């Protein structure tokens with residue numbers, strides 16, 4: 001039986017094993033997918049041991065995506081742009097291909113599950129960390145009109161915009177943010193993780209947020225995230241969390257590892273939603 005894992009810390013909460021088991025069941029495949037808790041000091045060793053023992057593929061989650069990017073012998077173009085790896089594919093002879101399926105997972109969720117049009121859309125991307133970088137490069141593959149990167153530390157937003165080398169991208173501070181009517185606002189900050197009280201909010205003027213027609217949080221949880229609550233109070237009609245992105249990024253990895261074309265992702269999203 002082929003075995004798979006997800007490396008992370010913490011990782012016990014990861015839904016990846018359930019998602020991959022559900023996809024495997026759709027195709028009648030017998031797989032074993034377990035979480036691997038590791039540390040920064042042990043990550044490299046844990047990955048090489050896993051593949052030495054015959055592991056067929058692995059996912060990488062927080063906080064090891066950048067370490068995985070450093071460790072692989074080969075990178076897909078999208079992983080190179082994101083500077084982070086969430087999917088490891090063994091090539092044999094100790095060689096590892098690093099891919100990043102987060103960005104395409106986001107785009108698929110936005111387009112297919114959330115029914116959002118990206119053609120000529122104004123996009124506001126909140127955050128300038130690793131999650132925002134991956135999202136930015138995937139969004140730039142789409143015919144969006146503009147992407148405004150907004151961050152608490154403006155220098156990081158400016159660096160991301162400059163690195164993208166795309167004239168559609170500009171950087172902006174929260175207090176200077178002017179949202180275009182009909183914009184899509186994506187939260188790639190980690191405020192939901194860093195604010196344990198669940199009471200903090202992003203410093204966006206309600207009148208500005210109200211101009212958006214969709215607010216999407218790359219985080220998810222049993223309850224609406226801080227950003228989702230903020231968007232709903234501002235009157236934004238289409239508000240989504242990132243559970244669909246999680247399932248869609250997993251679907252891309254599953255298709256690569258198992259060479260299958262079709263997966264019923266809405267079914268898996270619905271069943272996970274019930275159990276959150």
Ligand code: ATR
Nearest residue numbers: 127128129130131132151152153156189190191194
């Ligand atoms: P990740 O890889 O998950 O993106 P990260 O690189 O630590 O993690 O980035 C976290 C992002 O969330 C950053 O954009 C951070 O803003 P700063 O660059 O100013 O630190 C943002 N962030 C985290 N907590 C925040 C908060 N309470 N308010 C606003 N932005 C926050």
